[in-house]
Amino acid sequence: MQPTSPNFKANAKAALADRPLQAALGKLAQGFPMRRAEAAARLPEFERLRDQARDIKDHVLENLDRYLELYEAKVVEQGGQVHWCETAADARAAILRICRKAGAISVTKSKSMIGEEIAINDFLEQNGIEPVETDLGEYIIQLRREPPSHIIAPAIHLSLDQVADTFLEKHTDLDPNRAIREPRALLEEARTRLRGKFLGADVGLTGANMLIAETGSNVLVTNEGNADLTYGLPKVHIVIASLEKIVPTLEDATTILRVLARSATGQDMSVYTTFCTGPKRPQDLDGPEEYHVVLLDNGRTKMIGSEFHEMLRCIRCGACLNHCPIYKSVGGHAYGWVYSGPMGAVLIPNLIGMETAGHLPNASTLCGKCESVCPMRIPLPRMLRRWRQRQFAAGRGGFVAKTALGLWAGLVTRPKLYRFLMGLGVAALGQLGSKGKFKWLPLAGGWTQVRDLAAPAGDTFVAQYHKGPRGDQSGDLIRKGWRP
Amino acid sequence: MNDPTQPNVGLFATCLVDLMRPQVGFAAVKLLEAAGCRVSVPEAQTCCGQPAYNSGDEPDSIAIAKQVIETFSEFDYIVVPSGSCGGMIKRHYPEMFEHDSGWLAKATALAAKTHELLSFLTDVRNYSPTGVSYAGRATYHDSCSSLREMQVKAQPRKLLGAVAGLTIAEGNEAETCCGFGGLFCVKYPDISESMVDAKIDDIVKTGADTLLAGDMGCLMNISGRLQRRGIAVRARHAAEVLAGMGDLPAIGEPAKGRD
Numbered sequence A: 001m002q003p004t005s006p007n008f009k010a011n012a013k014a015a016l017a018d019r020p021l022q023a024a025l026g027k028l029a030q031g032f033p034m035r036r037a038e039a040a041a042r043l044p045e046f047e048r049l050r051d052q053a054r055d056i057k058d059h060v061l062e063n064l065d066r067y068l069e070l071y072e073a074k075v076v077e078q079g080g081q082v083h084w085c086e087t088a089a090d091a092r093a094a095i096l097r098i099c100r101k102a103g104a105i106s107v108t109k110s111k112s113m114i115g116e117e118i119a120i121n122d123f124l125e126q127n128g129i130e131p132v133e134t135d136l137g138e139y140i141i142q143l144r145r146e147p148p149s150h151i152i153a154p155a156i157h158l159s160l161d162q163v164a165d166t167f168l169e170k171h172t173d174l175d176p177n178r179a180i181r182e183p184r185a186l187l188e189e190a191r192t193r194l195r196g197k198f199l200g201a202d203v204g205l206t207g208a209n210m211l212i213a214e215t216g217s218n219v220l221v222t223n224e225g226n227a228d229l230t231y232g233l234p235k236v237h238i239v240i241a242s243l244e245k246i247v248p249t250l251e252d253a254t255t256i257l258r259v260l261a262r263s264a265t266g267q268d269m270s271v272y273t274t275f276c277t278g279p280k281r282p283q284d285l286d287g288p289e290e291y292h293v294v295l296l297d298n299g300r301t302k303m304i305g306s307e308f309h310e311m312l313r314c315i316r317c318g319a320c321l322n323h324c325p326i327y328k329s330v331g332g333h334a335y336g337w338v339y340s341g342p343m344g345a346v347l348i349p350n351l352i353g354m355e356t357a358g359h360l361p362n363a364s365t366l367c368g369k370c371e372s373v374c375p376m377r378i379p380l381p382r383m384l385r386r387w388r389q390r391q392f393a394a395g396r397g398g399f400v401a402k403t404a405l406g407l408w409a410g411l412v413t414r415p416k417l418y419r420f421l422m423g424l425g426v427a428a429l430g431q432l433g434s435k436g437k438f439k440w441l442p443l444a445g446g447w448t449q450v451r452d453l454a455a456p457a458g459d460t461f462v463a464q465y466h467k468g469p470r471g472d473q474s475g476d477l478i479r480k481g482w483r484p
Numbered sequence B: 001m002n003d004p005t006q007p008n009v010g011l012f013a014t015c016l017v018d019l020m021r022p023q024v025g026f027a028a029v030k031l032l033e034a035a036g037c038r039v040s041v042p043e044a045q046t047c048c049g050q051p052a053y054n055s056g057d058e059p060d061s062i063a064i065a066k067q068v069i070e071t072f073s074e075f076d077y078i079v080v081p082s083g084s085c086g087g088m089i090k091r092h093y094p095e096m097f098e099h100d101s102g103w104l105a106k107a108t109a110l111a112a113k114t115h116e117l118l119s120f121l122t123d124v125r126n127y128s129p130t131g132v133s134y135a136g137r138a139t140y141h142d143s144c145s146s147l148r149e150m151q152v153k154a155q156p157r158k159l160l161g162a163v164a165g166l167t168i169a170e171g172n173e174a175e176t177c178c179g180f181g182g183l184f185c186v187k188y189p190d191i192s193e194s195m196v197d198a199k200i201d202d203i204v205k206t207g208a209d210t211l212l213a214g215d216m217g218c219l220m221n222i223s224g225r226l227q228r229r230g231i232a233v234r235a236r237h238a239a240e241v242l243a244g245m246g247d248l249p250a251i252g253e254p255a256k257g258r259d
């Protein structure tokens, strides 16, 4: 998809004025964080599991080449095939090749952020193959031709009415006067439509929450069971995953599963957790005849060893979005690409470039809430600051901002000059702001657009302290009851 | 005068207190002395460098950090009436010198003795105010850095619990960012506005007449917006109330004797 990240400010402004979006974000803000807190509280070892999960991924990243080789060997041993793809274009081409070979005209898909990252749907359509999203949220946004606004709840930005309107508009073969304003009715309608698609699909395309080196399996986690119908019914199963999804053992996978759903939705476990291993064996009753893994790099190996290395621990749980006050203000689409929230603000510049996504690491108060809930203990604020450092070093802070900062820093590191000038400035401002506050001040537009500015109180604290009203130490005076 | 049992405390007032709200500095001095400390206010102090650091300006933040380290190394403790500037010294200075072992040692030593004011009073000095009163219903805003970088949560509530006449009404969103974020609030004013408005709605829900916090940045942001919206909640630094200075004009109110 064409990123709109350069328009972040305009996107954000529009999002703030979008009533249904704000209502949806309000609901999200109440629901997920509360459920996560409850789930964490129910599990005494939750914090310890977070440490373990972090350590597992750190170990994998240290030994990624070895685990990838082990994993491939296992996949092949089970009769599957791994397609190594460096770029999004390579991955699209690999998928198309497999589809062509299978003579596919219809591909069912379960939710995959990598699928979004490589924009596989548009590509398949351009090549005459129909992609069908089977996750309800993804199905809705596919009908609306929108990108997901949340990594685990792609249609979270929509109200029930908006979904109903979409169904009425797109499902034109059905009675336009049917009653579908209830969640149940919407669900039934989507289910009925999808049922036929499941049965008719030639290829099933799924993502992977993890890839297990020990067994060559991929793990699929859903609440709808759609992934199971996606991989189990068609003749060909394609798994699309980025290479940092690997974990060493089944045991490690279960450790991460224990923090994944709790962090994401506050469930102890997602409703469906599936381990898929290779194609159907002779004794199996069903399953795909072919099993392919399209393993995507798309910039990940460049992150290894960089200041963004730890971002590769991410398991895409969405907790950092759910708890982010910026995300909760503007929603996912404002970020302008397939990821969003704190993880998006770190990841997107890595994947599509700082030039395009430069706003994202800056649009944060670095409040630290995301890091405090991230199951993988990823230091997201630190990495946002790292992007700012790169931008500053590359001279992207903007000339005015950079010059102003430089002048200010020059002053701050010269205490005598600082004291002198601040004393003058504070006195002058104190005179001007005799009502105690300013409604407007030159150069303070960003501040006074929204709020009043308290006026300073006459002289600086340090000067008052050292001079004291009668020239002696204010420490003594305060003890004697003097008030500023 | 020079009681050897009294720790030598260097007060880092922070640039916002220094320039915008001197009475917080005086309140801090008073509280620290009441808690049995010898207090110094080095004249060479300016700013902790956070605006530069959070703007990605590493060279300038390093220069500023070195100056703060040199100014304050001589003290037993460095006390800061702000979790944000305290967190800068305690958490971020060592981070900055990751690759400079000489300065890393100095930064780590300084970090180890740096404390946020309110938590220093309770955790290190076991101090509790006596004979202080404040008639009002206050809600306490946990600044992000106080809460998450300096682990300040119970300490201010414990101190304020000893103030006669003061009730604390907790907001559901006490721990949510107010949208200040240093330069964030001027770079992204629309988002900042929506965040500070959410904060204010939560404050109003508590029915409080006073907003207390331990960070001037948040206080100026929230009080500025309260005044712009015409909401009569007064904002003060918690240290002012604890030091018995809760009757002085609140943030953004005209000084007495002026019109």
Ligand code: SF4
Pocket (backbone or CB within 6 Å): A313, A314, A315, A316, A317, A318, A319, A320, A321, A343, A373, A374, A375, A376, A377, A378
């Ligand atoms: S960064 Fe952490 S919290 Fe955010 S999606 Fe990734 S694992 Fe989850």
